[in-house]
Amino acid sequence: MMDIQVELYISAKLVLAAFLGGIIGLEREREQQNTGLRTFACICAASCLFVSIAGHLTEDVSAVARMLAAIATGLGFIGAGIIFRDQRNLPKGITTAAGLWTTSAVGMA
Known part of the structure; x- marks a missing residue:
C-alpha cells in the first residue's frame, strides 16, 4: 500500500x-x-x-518500458483515426494527431 506522500505526489503530477x-x-x-x-x-x-x-507497481525497468511503448502504440491508433482526407483529397488532422502523440509524451514525462 502506498503512503500519503506518494499518493499526493502522483495526484499533483496528474493535475499538472x-x-x-x-x-x-x-x-x-x-x-x-x-x-x-x-x-x-x-x-x-x-x-x-x-x-x-x-513505476510504483514494479521495480522491473523493462515492464515500465513496455508500458511506454504500449502508450505510444495506442496513441498511434487514435491519431490514425483523426487523420482523413477532405473534399479536395488533401490530408487533414495530421497536426492534431501529432499534437495528441506529443501530449502523451508530456504526460509520460
Whole structure:
C-alpha cells in the first residue's frame, strides 16, 4: 500500500499533466478542430497515470518500458483515426494527431 506522500505526489503530477494537456488542447480548440481541451487533457493525464502506476507497481525497468511503448502504440491508433482526407483529397488532422502523440509524451514525462 502506498503512503500519503506518494499518493499526493502522483495526484499533483496528474493535475499538472491535465493542465498542460488542456493548454495544448486549447490551441486545437481555437483552430476549430474536433479534438480540443478535454481530449488533450485526458490523453495527457491518462499517460501520466499509466506510467505512475507502472513505476510504483514494479521495480522491473523493462515492464515500465513496455508500458511506454504500449502508450505510444495506442496513441498511434487514435491519431490514425483523426487523420482523413477532405473534399479536395488533401490530408487533414495530421497536426492534431501529432499534437495528441506529443501530449502523451508530456504526460509520460
